[in-house]
Amino acid sequence: MATASENHIRRTILDVTRHLLVQNGISNLSMRMISRKVGCSVGTIYFYFRNKDALVHSLIEEGFELLISIMEQTYQTHHDTLERLKALCVDYIQFGLKNPEYYEIMFMLNPERMERYPAEKYRRARHTLxxxxxxxAEATREKVLNVKEPYQSAHLIWTFMHGLVSLLLARRIDARLDQQGLIDSAIEKIALMFR
Structure with missing residues (x-):
């Protein structure tokens, strides 16, 4: 069992790596760079993570676990399916805007020269979809919505939300627009797509 000190070191390594990864990209990230910022030896980093890819995979997994816990709570507490759909969309968008580093690592990191994300972790990440x-599917059974292919439609919703979050994070949307109004409008449009 890890001690409090070991947990603190591991947490520091993850936090520093998250910042460096977003600033520098995966190609420019090295264990030596991480160790300098953390203030420990490279060997200490390898004690916790077998390589750079394992470290990045831990960050991806951590981000998805945060998002999944938020979305699962919404799923369990919203019984009206249309309101649940809207709330799940809000969760996703707000997660991205409040956690831009995690969001970028989870969804926008170019995985070139990186080991494939483990299948079991990928399956877990897909739980959001x-x-x-x-x-x-439930809203269709209730005749609230008309969705022929729920899983494919979930991907369509995801692309819509991802586009919005990505553009907001990159500050590519006209600053004169009311951001919350734009988000609210997007969520209403998502719900209308399947009526």
């Missing part, structure tokens, strides 16, 4: 897909 499954929550949306299950909500769409």
């Amino acid at each position: 499954e929550l949306i897909s299950e909500t769409l």
Whole structure:
């Protein structure tokens, strides 16, 4: 069992890596760079993570676990399927805007020269789409929505939300627009796509 000190060191390594990864990209990230910023030896980093890819995969997994916990709570507490769909979309968008580093690592990191993300972790990450897909299927059974292919439609919703979050994070949307109004309008449009 890890001690409090070991947990603190591991947490520091992850936090520093998250910042460096977003600033410098995966190609320019090295264990030596991380160790200098953390203030430890390279060997200490290898004690916690077998290589750079394992470290990045831990950050991806951590980000997805945060997002999944938020979305699962919404899924369990919203019984009206249309309101649940909207709330799940809000969760996703707000997660991206409040956690831009995690969001970038989870969804915008170019995985060139990186080991493939482990299949079991990828399946777990897909749970966010499954929550949306299950909500769409349930809303269709209730005749609230008309969705022929819930899983494919969940991907369509994801692309819509990802585009919005990415553009907001990159500050590519006209600053004169009301950001919250834009988000609210986007969520309403998502719900209308399947009526």
